[in-house]
């Protein structure tokens with residue numbers, strides 16, 4: 010056996026490096042921290058001048074190439090589907106119903122939509138989406154967990170984890186003799202740190218500045234990042250900001266709901282959004298907050314969202330696009346009768362439905378009745394989800410019956426009941442958080458980013474925009490990376 | 504007046520942006536922290552997984568282009584001068600004398616030199632230097648503070664500060680209306696993060712691996728970084744490491760004196776330095792420790808230095824190069840009779856001497872006697888320096904007489920007395936450390952990096968390798984960035 014064949018034989022498809030815990034502790038963990046801190050793979054701390062290494066895995070997680078390809082292929086159809094929904098009367102009708110059972114959030118967003126968004130003179134809509142999947146263990150087919158239409162995160166940091174794992178591999182850290190373990194092309198690095206940025210560029214290019222701008226000394230279009238006051242995931246956002254500037258020369262301004270009305274004003278024509286200090290015109294409003302009740306700290310914050318919605322800026326997303334992403338809409342799309350309204354191509358429809366698992370409403374329809382029964386009698390196969398984003402709102406498995414029993418029956422309809430997807434657990438990979446190794450098996454969730462720019466009649470751009478692998482402890486239901494449950498991973502494709 | 508001429512008129516040569524403290528606090532300080540933490544412009548904290556923004560200035564500091572050009576032009580002659588000194592018998596003679604008055608450090612290094620370095624089979628020597636200057640206020644001529652021949656730092660971080668200041672400028676943060684303040688080409692970014700790396704590549708290319716290496720499965724040359732256990736400035740070093748890999752595919756291994764003999768061994772031929780774990784051969788030993796007594800924690804550490812010295816690896820630097828950088832040698836070079844031994848070209852000699860200020864020995868020579876007198880009678884114009892590196896060892900101005908009086912007379916000769924260089928203080932620029940603004944005038948010190956690869960008869964490479972501007976509070980004598988006195992700055996050339 011010659012050296013070359015020995016090297017090839019060494020890595021079996023889908024295997025992990027065979028280095029022991031001591032090696033991981035001494036050779037890998039310090040490298041992860043150092044690489045992360047040098048390269049901005051970081052989360053904020055409670056001090057503005059201090060950052061900490063983001064939680065990541067030790068190894069990339071093996072993902073069948075076919076599963077990744079399947080998820081990738083779904084993205085443009087999904088982008089288009091949700092664009093059509095955002096444009097639809099059906100969305101308004103369904104959201105109106107939902108607003109009644111969920112007045113505190115969906116209801117408030119819907120009010121704003123009617124009062125402001127619908128009146129904006131901007132015809133262009135912009136979605137920066139992420140469709141999340143678990144890989145069904147039996148079939149290796151990807152099954153959709155949810156489709157996010159607002160404030161999708163980790164597009165910046167995701168790419169860095171791919172680079173980190175590639176670095177560790179090239180440095181020989183995955184091997185006892187210091188040789189690379191994975192071969193070229195097996196380790197995937199997400200393009201999201203540039204593809205999402207390209208999506209924003211495309212929207213900026215469509216946005217037309219005031220032709221009179223010269224007279225008003227306004228000479229730049231800028232991007233407005235609407236952000237939270239104390240954002241632990243700020244560096245993920247900064248990567249997008251810096252790449253906008255570095256690659257395309259586009260300047261961004263960050264602002265919280267609280268400060269927007271002080272720093273921005275409408276122009277008299279069309280309610281263009283003007284940055285008062287610089288007189289620059291906002292081309293794109295990019296929301297990295299506003300997806301959760303808690304993001305609106307008071308009535309003024311809701312009003313400010315309305316102020317932005319009504320402006321001439323292109324919103325990523327506006328409320329029609331945001332509201333297309335409710336769990337309720339996701340549930341309804343699993344019904345063939347509804348999906349068929351939007352998708353003619355039988356092949357595409359089949360592709361999309363293949364990624365769906367069973368989702369029940371909990372209303373008085375026959376299906377809703379079945380859902381209610383299953384929720385109480387076989388809860389261990391289900392997760393209960395309200396119309397919320399951002400983690401921490403779901404009710405899992407055996408907790409469902411008690412939760413529902415405590416809930417007035419007329420509110421059940423604000424929830425959907427979703428089949429638990431059976432996915433692989435891995436005991437050979439580990440989460441590193443604050444330099445500490447996890448000691449339980451992990452589960453990985455694949456996210457595919459997509460960007461779409463459209464108006465009532467046209468799609469200007471529809472793109473795949475990179476990927477994300479997040480891993481969490483098997484024993485934890487929620488996967489929140491920043492909240493402390495999960496971590497950012499990357500893919501070893503086999 | 505049209506717009507263009509207004510914009511040009513706005514920036515006067517050598518002026519600072521006219522933004523007020525509130526603007527700095529709200530618009531600039533948060534951006535500095537965020538940019539630094541996303542881009543690895545960081546120092547280590549006491550936790551391995553946490554980094555903090557490195558101290559920097561708010562603005563780039565204005566530096567006359569002529570001063571920078573002058574310093575740059577000096578670098579290759581200085582590199583060559585110190586290479587000749589490292590090769591000289593004269594160095595050995597002088598160091599032998601110095602060893603007697605400074606047995607604890609120079610003496611120990613000299614012993615190692617005789618016992619090990621002189622026996623190494625490696626003919627190639629490698630210097631990564633930094634010549635430091637203050638700009639004489641009256642003439643704008645650069646005056647040399649010292650010439651560092653070992654473990655010069657900030658080659659990595661220096662480049663990042665230039666990028667940071669350029670970012671702030673492009674983002675309009677230096678202007679009340681959000682426009683760029685400096686014009687293209689005025690802000691200088693040091694090339695040290697890549698030029699020092701290129702220097703290491705050049706040395707690696709000269710290093711010849713064992714022709715028998717295949718038989719021993721040794722197929723790579725690596726760089727060995729010899730480092731301190733808890734290095735606060737580790738990210739500066741990591742930039743060099745990562746760029747070696749990213750740009751040239753060269754792998755580096757970090758190791759402390761303590762661990763070197765466990766992890767490395769000699770080959771039987773020529774004492775090649777072999778990394779036991781991977782069987783790789785060390786082409787270059789890059790010292791980022793070993794310049795201070797405290798870096799050698801015990802006898803074993805000194806022995807380990809010897810072990811590395813005797814090896815076949817190219818040392819950056821070996822002890823001859825390191826010892827060429829003592830303050831004593833710097834003092835001797837200010838004597839025309841000595842400088843003339845090394846430099847024939849009258850023009851070059853003049854250029855170099857123009858950068859010298861008066862430096863006195865404190866020995867029994869007529870000059871030494873004069874030095875002794877000045878030290879006691881006019882101390883406010885002098886700084887007293889021992890044969891040490893790394894800051895914290897000098898005695899400044901009025902502290903000199905008491906210090907000398909406490910010192911046995913026979914030890915005075917271990918010190919040199921250097922004229923204080925009169926340089927500009929700036930009250931318009933500020934140091935930002937941990938998010939806090941300084942409130943005193945600052946002084947800036949210009950460093951020019953150089954790399955030279957040579958043997959007894961030839962110079963293989965001699966290059967300018969980038970720049971560094973460090974600024975410190977006027978009231979602080981020492982400028983240590985990591986120690987907490989100074990910060991990293993960048994140049995606005997005018």
Ligand SMILES: Nc1ncnc2c1ncn2[C@@H]1O[C@H](COP(=O)(O)OP(=O)(O)OP(=O)(O)O)[C@@H](O)[C@H]1O
Pocket residue numbers: 141143154155157366392394397398399400401402403427428429430431454486487488
């Ligand atoms: N059908 C399912 N099968 C298995 N696990 C699921 C399922 N649905 C959700 N989960 C788990 O619960 C987590 C949270 O669910 P989901 O993403 O729908 O909630 P969310 O509140 O929208 O969170 P976020 O928007 O922050 O991702 C998922 O990341 C996944 O780990």
Ligand SMILES: Nc1ncnc2c1ncn2[C@@H]1O[C@H](COP(=O)(O)OP(=O)(O)OP(=O)(O)O)[C@@H](O)[C@H]1O
Pocket residue numbers: 635637648649651860886888891892893894895896897921922923924925948980981982
């Ligand atoms: N002749 C001088 N005139 C004015 N200031 C000086 C002079 N010499 C030294 N200093 C100040 O003292 C500081 C330390 O001096 P020097 O660099 O010679 O010491 P060192 O111990 O070699 O430090 P390091 O190697 O860490 O830079 C300088 O950075 C400078 O700020």
Ligand SMILES: [Mg+2]
Pocket residue numbers: 141154155
């Ligand atoms: Mg989710």
Ligand SMILES: [Mg+2]
Pocket residue numbers: 155156157397398399400
């Ligand atoms: Mg979600």
Ligand SMILES: [Mg+2]
Pocket residue numbers: 635648649
């Ligand atoms: Mg110095």
Ligand SMILES: [Mg+2]
Pocket residue numbers: 649650651891892893894
């Ligand atoms: Mg020094």
